[in-house]
Amino acid sequence: MAIDSVELRRVMGHFATGLTVVTTVSAHGEASGLTANAVASVSLNPPLVLVCVDKTAESHPHFAQSKVFTINILGEQQESVSRRFAGKGPDKFAGVGYRPGANQAPILEGAIAYMECTLVAAYEGGDHTIYVGEVQEASTQEGRPLLFFRGGYHQLDS
Ligand SMILES: Cc1cc2nc3c(=O)[nH]c(=O)nc-3n(C[C@H](O)[C@H](O)[C@H](O)COP(=O)(O)O)c2cc1C
16 A cells, blocks of 8 residues: 555655755746755756646646746755745745846745756646756856755755
8 A cells, every 4th residue: 555645755854855946937927936845857968857846836837827937946044935935825025035037937046056947848746747847047156055854954064
Protein backbone atom coordinates (compact mmCIF):
# COMPACT_ATOMS: atom_id res chain seq x y z
CA MET A 1 0.00 0.00 0.00
CA ALA A 2 1.27 3.48 -0.84
CA ILE A 3 2.46 5.64 2.05
CA ASP A 4 0.36 8.60 3.14
CA SER A 5 1.12 12.25 2.45
CA VAL A 6 2.30 13.03 5.99
CA GLU A 7 4.87 10.24 5.84
CA LEU A 8 6.02 11.21 2.33
CA ARG A 9 6.51 14.80 3.50
CA ARG A 10 8.46 13.59 6.55
CA VAL A 11 10.73 11.32 4.51
CA MET A 12 11.27 13.81 1.66
CA GLY A 13 12.12 16.38 4.32
CA HIS A 14 15.44 14.55 4.68
CA PHE A 15 16.30 15.64 1.13
CA ALA A 16 17.80 19.06 1.85
CA THR A 17 16.91 21.69 -0.73
CA GLY A 18 17.29 25.34 -1.48
CA LEU A 19 14.22 27.52 -1.53
CA THR A 20 12.73 29.51 -4.34
CA VAL A 21 9.92 31.92 -4.93
CA VAL A 22 8.51 31.15 -8.36
CA THR A 23 6.77 34.15 -9.83
CA THR A 24 4.43 34.61 -12.73
CA VAL A 25 1.74 37.07 -13.79
CA SER A 26 -2.04 36.84 -13.75
CA ALA A 27 -4.25 37.35 -16.78
CA HIS A 28 -4.68 40.96 -15.58
CA GLY A 29 -0.94 41.49 -15.42
CA GLU A 30 -0.74 41.28 -11.61
CA ALA A 31 2.30 39.78 -9.93
CA SER A 32 1.79 36.27 -8.56
CA GLY A 33 4.12 33.86 -6.80
CA LEU A 34 4.63 31.01 -4.40
CA THR A 35 7.39 29.47 -2.31
CA ALA A 36 8.57 26.22 -3.88
CA ASN A 37 11.29 23.67 -3.29
CA ALA A 38 10.00 21.13 -5.84
CA VAL A 39 12.28 22.69 -8.45
CA ALA A 40 14.82 20.88 -10.61
CA SER A 41 17.06 21.17 -13.61
CA VAL A 42 15.74 19.06 -16.51
CA SER A 43 17.95 19.55 -19.58
CA LEU A 44 21.03 21.55 -20.55
CA ASN A 45 20.38 21.65 -24.32
CA PRO A 46 17.75 22.97 -24.60
CA PRO A 47 17.99 24.63 -21.17
CA LEU A 48 14.96 23.33 -19.28
CA VAL A 49 13.92 23.53 -15.64
CA LEU A 50 10.77 22.42 -13.83
CA VAL A 51 8.62 23.40 -10.91
CA CYS A 52 5.81 21.28 -9.45
CA VAL A 53 2.83 23.47 -8.51
CA ASP A 54 -0.11 22.34 -6.37
CA LYS A 55 -3.30 22.40 -8.42
CA THR A 56 -5.07 24.19 -5.55
CA ALA A 57 -2.52 27.03 -5.42
CA GLU A 58 -3.98 30.41 -6.32
CA SER A 59 -1.02 30.97 -8.64
CA HIS A 60 -1.53 27.62 -10.43
CA PRO A 61 -3.68 28.84 -13.34
CA HIS A 62 -1.46 31.84 -13.99
CA PHE A 63 1.39 29.67 -15.24
CA ALA A 64 -0.62 28.24 -18.13
CA GLN A 65 -2.33 31.59 -18.83
CA SER A 66 0.76 33.78 -18.97
CA LYS A 67 3.11 31.03 -20.25
CA VAL A 68 5.98 32.56 -18.29
CA PHE A 69 7.55 32.07 -14.88
CA THR A 70 10.69 33.09 -13.06
CA ILE A 71 12.52 30.99 -10.47
CA ASN A 72 14.04 33.22 -7.77
CA ILE A 73 16.60 31.34 -5.64
CA LEU A 74 16.44 32.78 -2.13
CA GLY A 75 19.38 33.99 -0.10
CA GLU A 76 19.92 33.17 3.58
CA GLN A 77 18.41 36.51 4.66
CA GLN A 78 15.12 35.77 2.94
CA GLU A 79 13.37 33.39 5.36
CA SER A 80 10.64 35.99 5.88
CA VAL A 81 10.17 36.20 2.10
CA SER A 82 9.84 32.42 1.92
CA ARG A 83 7.27 32.44 4.74
CA ARG A 84 5.32 35.23 3.11
CA PHE A 85 5.09 33.49 -0.28
CA ALA A 86 4.14 30.21 1.41
CA GLY A 87 0.98 31.98 2.56
CA LYS A 88 -2.13 33.09 0.72
CA GLY A 89 -3.63 36.39 -0.21
CA PRO A 90 -3.44 39.26 -2.65
CA ASP A 91 -0.81 41.30 -0.79
CA LYS A 92 2.14 38.95 -0.94
CA PHE A 93 4.26 41.48 -2.82
CA ALA A 94 3.50 44.38 -0.43
CA GLY A 95 6.78 45.59 1.02
CA VAL A 96 8.83 43.15 -1.06
CA GLY A 97 11.34 44.71 -3.43
CA TYR A 98 11.03 43.46 -6.99
CA ARG A 99 11.16 44.50 -10.61
CA PRO A 100 9.47 42.98 -13.65
CA GLY A 101 11.78 40.88 -15.78
CA ALA A 102 11.89 40.74 -19.57
CA ASN A 103 9.07 38.15 -19.36
CA GLN A 104 7.14 40.49 -16.95
CA ALA A 105 7.32 37.99 -14.05
CA PRO A 106 8.80 39.57 -10.90
CA ILE A 107 12.51 39.31 -10.08
CA LEU A 108 12.89 39.58 -6.29
CA GLU A 109 15.46 41.83 -4.65
CA GLY A 110 17.96 39.83 -2.63
CA ALA A 111 17.59 36.58 -4.56
CA ILE A 112 21.01 35.00 -5.14
CA ALA A 113 19.99 33.83 -8.62
CA TYR A 114 17.05 33.90 -10.98
CA MET A 115 15.96 32.18 -14.18
CA GLU A 116 13.37 33.72 -16.47
CA CYS A 117 11.45 31.01 -18.29
CA THR A 118 8.90 30.52 -21.01
CA LEU A 119 6.50 27.65 -20.41
CA VAL A 120 7.10 24.78 -22.86
CA ALA A 121 5.17 21.91 -21.27
CA ALA A 122 2.76 21.06 -18.45
CA TYR A 123 2.49 17.46 -17.26
CA GLU A 124 0.10 15.77 -14.88
CA GLY A 125 1.75 15.01 -11.56
CA GLY A 126 -0.98 13.77 -9.23
CA ASP A 127 -2.25 16.73 -7.21
CA HIS A 128 0.48 18.92 -8.76
CA THR A 129 1.21 20.11 -12.30
CA ILE A 130 4.80 19.79 -13.51
CA TYR A 131 5.53 23.02 -15.33
CA VAL A 132 8.60 22.85 -17.58
CA GLY A 133 10.18 26.10 -18.70
CA GLU A 134 12.91 27.04 -21.15
CA VAL A 135 15.37 29.41 -19.52
CA GLN A 136 15.64 32.64 -21.51
CA GLU A 137 17.60 34.85 -19.12
CA ALA A 138 19.47 34.05 -15.94
CA SER A 139 21.71 35.81 -13.48
CA THR A 140 23.47 35.24 -10.16
CA GLN A 141 24.80 37.47 -7.42
CA GLU A 142 26.99 37.02 -4.35
CA GLY A 143 25.31 35.48 -1.37
CA ARG A 144 24.61 32.27 0.47
CA PRO A 145 21.47 30.18 0.06
CA LEU A 146 18.48 29.67 2.30
CA LEU A 147 18.08 25.94 2.95
CA PHE A 148 15.18 23.69 3.94
CA PHE A 149 15.71 20.41 5.82
CA ARG A 150 13.35 18.27 7.92
CA GLY A 151 10.69 20.96 8.00
CA GLY A 152 12.95 23.81 9.10
CA TYR A 153 14.95 26.69 7.65
CA HIS A 154 18.74 26.45 7.76
CA GLN A 155 21.88 28.20 6.60
CA LEU A 156 25.19 26.78 5.43
CA ASP A 157 27.56 26.22 8.37
CA SER A 158 30.70 27.10 6.47
C1 LIG B 1 9.40 25.07 2.31
C2 LIG B 1 8.19 25.09 1.42
C3 LIG B 1 8.26 24.53 0.15
C4 LIG B 1 7.13 24.52 -0.68
N1 LIG B 1 7.24 23.98 -1.94
C5 LIG B 1 6.16 23.98 -2.75
C6 LIG B 1 6.27 23.47 -4.08
O1 LIG B 1 7.32 23.04 -4.53
N2 LIG B 1 5.15 23.50 -4.86
C7 LIG B 1 3.95 23.99 -4.40
O2 LIG B 1 2.97 23.98 -5.16
N3 LIG B 1 3.83 24.50 -3.15
C8 LIG B 1 4.91 24.51 -2.33
N4 LIG B 1 4.81 25.04 -1.07
C9 LIG B 1 3.51 25.55 -0.62
C10 LIG B 1 3.14 26.91 -1.25
O3 LIG B 1 4.18 27.86 -1.05
C11 LIG B 1 1.85 27.42 -0.58
O4 LIG B 1 0.82 26.47 -0.82
C12 LIG B 1 1.40 28.78 -1.08
O5 LIG B 1 0.39 29.27 -0.22
C13 LIG B 1 0.86 28.80 -2.49
O6 LIG B 1 0.55 30.14 -2.79
P1 LIG B 1 -0.67 30.54 -3.76
O7 LIG B 1 -1.87 29.75 -3.32
O8 LIG B 1 -0.84 32.04 -3.54
O9 LIG B 1 -0.24 30.23 -5.16
C14 LIG B 1 5.91 25.08 -0.23
C15 LIG B 1 5.86 25.65 1.05
C16 LIG B 1 6.97 25.66 1.86
C17 LIG B 1 6.90 26.31 3.23
